[in-house]
Amino acid sequence: MxxxxxxxxxxxxxxxxxxxxxxxxxxxxxxxxxxxxxxxxxxxxxxxxxxxxxxxxxxxxxxxxxxxxxxxxxxxxxxxxxxxxxxxxxxxxxxxxxxxxxxxxxxxxxxxxxxxxxxxxxxxxxxxxxxxxxxxxxxxxxxxxxxxxxxxxxxxxxxxxxxxxxxxxxxxxxxxxxxxxxxxxxxxxxxxxxxxxxxxxxxxxxxxxxxxxxxxxxxxxxxxxxxxxxFVAGFIGSPAMNLFTVPVADDGVRIGGVTLPLERSDVSAIAAAGVKTVTVGLRPEQLGLGSGGDGIPAQVDLVEELGSESYLYAHLNDSSVTGLDGGPVALVARSAVRKPAKFGDSITLKKLDGPVHLFHPETGDRIE
CATH class of the missing domain: 3.40.50.300 (P-loop containing nucleotide triphosphate hydrolases)
Known part of the structure; x- marks a missing residue:
């Protein structure tokens, strides 16, 4: 040994x-x-x-x-x-x-x-x-x-x-x-x-x-x-974590024209970092389909059927939100429902239980 x-x-x-x-x-x-x-x-x-x-x-x-x-x-x-x-x-x-x-x-x-x-x-x-x-x-x-x-x-x-x-x-x-x-x-x-x-x-x-x-x-x-x-956030996990850079709001962050509320400790950590935008990370299992227009508006690009669950791949049309490469944001959401949507559908995604990961928009280091 x-x-x-x-x-x-x-x-x-x-x-x-x-x-x-x-x-x-x-x-x-x-x-x-x-x-x-x-x-x-x-x-x-x-x-x-x-x-x-x-x-x-x-x-x-x-x-x-x-x-x-x-x-x-x-x-x-x-x-x-x-x-x-x-x-x-x-x-x-x-x-x-x-x-x-x-x-x-x-x-x-x-x-x-x-x-x-x-x-x-x-x-x-x-x-x-x-x-x-x-x-x-x-x-x-x-x-x-x-x-x-x-x-x-x-x-x-x-x-x-x-x-x-x-x-x-x-x-x-x-x-x-x-x-x-x-x-x-x-x-x-x-x-x-x-x-x-x-x-x-x-x-x-x-x-x-x-x-x-x-x-x-x-x-x-x-x-x-x-x-x-x-980098670690995006590399570990399959499908990969959703990562996007968004403007900071008073009690959260703005994405797709709506405010994603954050815990008080997260808001304080962002304020301490002194940034106007922040990179947000959400695992696919933390995003689900909203109802009645309540949530982040997106459009479906692909549905992966895995039998026991489905993965929805969608994109945002909000230019104020960018991916890590500076391009449009693509989101992945996991659904326990078979065929929850089809290609081209307009949907809303809501935040489910679980932590929101926050990273510095320039260095990529975790904010906490």
């Missing part, structure tokens, strides 16, 4: 004018499952590769159990890596693939077979040990790659988007297996993904990165309920 510490860890690629990872600070506890998430180019895979010794640490340090890893070769870090592509030997059986690293370390054959058998039992691969990878499904191949890492009994698992090559149904199934397996083994795990749903459902804590900088490192519920800035 291992504790991991990123202390102002930085990495820059040759010829680049910006840091790929910029002064990253993370404290990962022994046995914790931590997910690094962010859009493409955010530095999450680079941060993982720095930990694994596959990229140079150009500034700061990374420590495992208090030992500085700067300059330590990858093979001496006691880390097992699981990649996006399975990297299996096609001419070897499942059992031979899983035990190959042990063979290279000179582990006796009897001990190798025992460790492979134990890992195969955990991963439900026992009946496939004599098959070649070409005879397996994508999910089974990924489990073989997991098994190869498990038999080594490393102090840290590093997983770089291991589910990206799987179809949607298999991804859901495999991610639950990986999360359950990590809980059973208790091995410290750092997992990289661009899929925020994966991050929210798998991680004990999630680190959100943007342009190489850490935005927030918290539990999934904390990220969802109290995002530190507008």
């Amino acid at each position: 291992a504790e991991i510490s990123y202390n102002k860890a930085s990495c820059v690629y040759e010829g680049a004018d910006k840091l790929a990872v910029d002064s990253l600070d993370l404290e990962i506890e022994d046995g914790e499952f931590v997910v690094l998430v962010g859009p493409s180019g955010s530095g999450k895979s680079t941060a993982l590769r720095m930990l694994a010794g596959l990229e140079e640490i150009d500034g700061g340090t990374i420590s495992i159990n208090g030992k500085n890893m700067v300059g330590v070769p990858s093979k001496d870090r006691d880390i097992a890596m699981v990649f996006q592509n399975y990297a299996l030997y096609p001419n070897k059986t499942v059992g031979e693939n899983m035990g190959f690293a042990l063979k290279m370390r000179g582990v006796p054959e009897a001990e190798r077979k025992q460790k492979v058998a134990e890992a195969a039992k955990v991963l439900d691969l026992t009946e496939f040990l004599d098959r070649k990878p070409g005879k397996l499904s994508g999910g089974q191949r990924q489990r073989v790659a997991m098994g190869r890492a498990i038999v080594r009994e490393p102090q840290v698992f590093c997983m770089d988007e291991p589910l990206s090559n799987l179809d949607a149904k298999l991804r859901v199934q495999t991610r639950t297996q990986i999360a359950a397996l990590q809980r059973r083994l208790g091995t410290t795990t750092v997992y990289v993904t661009h899929d925020q749903v994966e991050a929210m459902t798998m991680g004990d804590r999630v680190a959100v990165l943007k342009f190489g900088k850490l935005q927030q490192f918290s539990s999934p519920t904390e990220l969802y309920d109290r995002p530190v800035n507008a």
Whole structure:
């Protein structure tokens, strides 16, 4: 088991004018499952590769159990890596693939077979040990790659988007297996993904990165309920949080020609920030269809039917309200009613129970 510490860890690629990872600070506890998430180019895979010794640490340090890893070769870090592509030997059986690293370390054959058998039992691969990878499904191949890492009994698992090559149904199934397996083994795990749903459902804590900088490192519920800035608010959640910049009124904010009232504490926080406009964030489940013209006027662009619920995508015609990109505002509302509206309908949206998230219109930082 291992504790991991990123202390102002930085990495820059040759010829680049910006840091790929910029002064990253993370404290990962022994046995914790931590997910690094962010859009493409955010530095999450680079941060993982720095930990694994596959990229140079150009500034700061990374420590495992208090030992500085700067300059330590990858093979001496006691880390097992699981990649996006399975990297299996096609001419070897499942059992031979899983035990190959042990063979290279000179582990006796009897001990190798025992460790492979134990890992195969955990991963439900026992009946496939004599098959070649070409005879397996994508999910089974990924489990073989997991098994190869498990038999080594490393102090840290590093997983770089291991589910990206799987179809949607298999991804859901495999991610639950990986999360359950990590809980059973208790091995410290750092997992990289661009899929925020994966991050929210798998991680004990999630680190959100943007342009190489850490935005927030918290539990999934904390990220969802109290995002530190507008970027995290818009990235975490599916569908994404509704974010729009609106003028401030005496007791709330003006949107679509109506006033959205705010709590007294929120009004005071806006006043203390000294802004005339504010970026407001509302989750889709906090917006519902109004009745009798009571609410925010909008026009339906799309209705997504999901069976148990529907999502309404609509736009405002109010030019005083802008999205984060300065363009028209598009709103998403969740409805428990099937076919609540159709394309082109004029509707009103009302605010339902739940907090209103407020962010500075220029810096994007949370106002509270």
